[in-house]
Amino acid sequence: MNAPATPTTNEAALAEYQQELLPVFGQPALVIERGDGSYLWDLGGKRYLDLLAGIAVNVVGHNNPDLVAAVSKQAGEMLHISNFFTSRAQIGLAHELLRVSAAPQGSRVFFANSGTEAIEAAIKLSRRTGRTKIIAAERAFHGRTTGALALTHKAAYREPFEPLLPGVVHVPFGDIDALAEAVDADTAAFFVEPVQGEAGVIEADAEYLRAAREITSAAGALLIIDEIQTGVGRTGDWFAHQRAGIVPDAMTLAKGLGGGVPIGAMLTYGPEVSALLQAGQHGTTFGGNPLACAAGLAVVDIIERHGLLDHARELGEWFADAVAGLDDPRIVGVRGRGLLLAVVLRDEVSAQVNTAAREAGFIVNAVAPDAIRLAPALTITQTELATFVDALPALLDSIEPTEGQPR
Incomplete structure (x- = not known):
């Protein structure tokens, strides 16, 4: 029996996915090769800050040595x-x-x-x-x-x-x-x-x-x-x-x-x-x-x-304050608690923000037309999370407005 060929690029792997798996999840955006802490790497070697953690699953991070x-x-x-x-x-x-x-x-x-x-x-x-x-x-x-x-x-x-x-x-x-x-x-x-x-x-x-x-x-x-x-x-x-x-x-x-x-x-x-x-x-x-x-x-x-309950609570509060501190009129605010959060947007552009974020090296989730969900590992640091806060205005800048929406 011949061993199956192993795809070596994101494109080849995703093409094979389409041929061999039921399409109930649609087309995956990436082929993930490995993870460590709050980061993931795709098959092409690109690194992403994982702010979704497998949809609130990887609470102690990827490749946690104790786990x-x-x-x-x-x-x-x-x-x-x-x-x-x-x-x-x-x-x-x-x-x-x-x-x-x-x-x-x-x-x-x-x-x-x-x-x-x-x-x-x-x-x-x-x-x-x-x-x-x-x-x-x-x-x-x-x-x-x-x-x-x-x-x-x-x-x-x-x-x-x-x-x-x-x-x-x-x-x-x-x-x-x-x-x-x-x-x-x-x-x-x-x-x-x-x-x-x-x-x-x-x-x-x-x-x-x-x-x-x-x-x-x-x-x-x-x-x-x-x-x-x-x-x-x-x-x-x-x-x-x-x-x-x-x-x-x-x-x-x-x-x-x-x-x-x-x-x-x-x-x-x-x-x-x-x-x-x-x-x-x-x-x-x-x-x-x-x-x-x-x-x-x-x-x-x-x-x-590791005191992650206190860490999640304190970091969630810090994040909400930091996003408010951007004073960006395109951001309504942050809702949620701890490290289950949504950045609420003025316009229904979450899908575009989701794509722009991924291209910039961040994994988030367009959970509603006007909201981006974050559910990172409870081990994520303020320094790591701050990189996303700092990137938010540029992500919004990169979006092409639809007709009738201000830039």
Whole structure:
């Protein structure tokens, strides 16, 4: 059997990609060869400051030596054992998640392989209440499997696959009155993101999250917090909802939890909710495998040892002030918290800024027509982040205005 040819240029590799992979992601912009810290290099050797971190995944940076060591050690011992058995890594990571979440006695953890799988577990958890109505927020993004997609609001994602899971109602995000009107005796759960990342980094205020807790509790419904993008230190707290001082019934995690190794999790809070799913009622072959859990343990350890929660919070505040200090009329401001941020633009030119940034050696994300999302590694330095702040005016200068827009 002949070995496959290895493309040696970005162009050749992308041409082969088009021939061999399903086009569900469109055409990739780059072929990435390696990473280190907050930087990536493409196949042609060009360096980029990675301000997206795999969409909030690489929380401790690329090629972090402690994470690499933990994964290498575990790979040399065992990769997979199935859930007929357990491992010290699986038990240890569950313990650490319950600790940093300050979960009450009787809380439990279920490990999956991704965020959307964690959402699927939470949907099944909610069905065990005996109710079937689920409420989610407008502009929410909870995943792309058919159950999670029913909760996701964007019509372009949903409509090609309808009919989806019945009984899902969407309410305006942040509207307490609308939520109170929607939650009733038939409601199984309200799923909500503390910050809607895919909607453009829109943060729920503490009053809304506290009201959600009160409204669902009064109706006997579950409050399920989706921390897939916001969790694991991203916002400067272990979990974004903690700043509101609430305790959910369940929480979903993924993205940053493995630092780049695929893993998801659902936490159930307290003995009553944790008893809803019993043996045989849910499962996964790869969930909680030793390799992913070893990575998760390393991520938690690195965040704590290096004080990355404080670092994320302080650096996010510095960034917002630094962008405001540019006094550029084309920039409305910065929204978000910690290192989940959006630079809000006066005009709907984010796609052009995204391209200009990449050409200048920065990886960002045009998350909304007028907003650029940043979700860098929590280890990024102020000096590194300052290079993007300094470059912003020139990036905006490089954009050709559309008709009717000022330069």
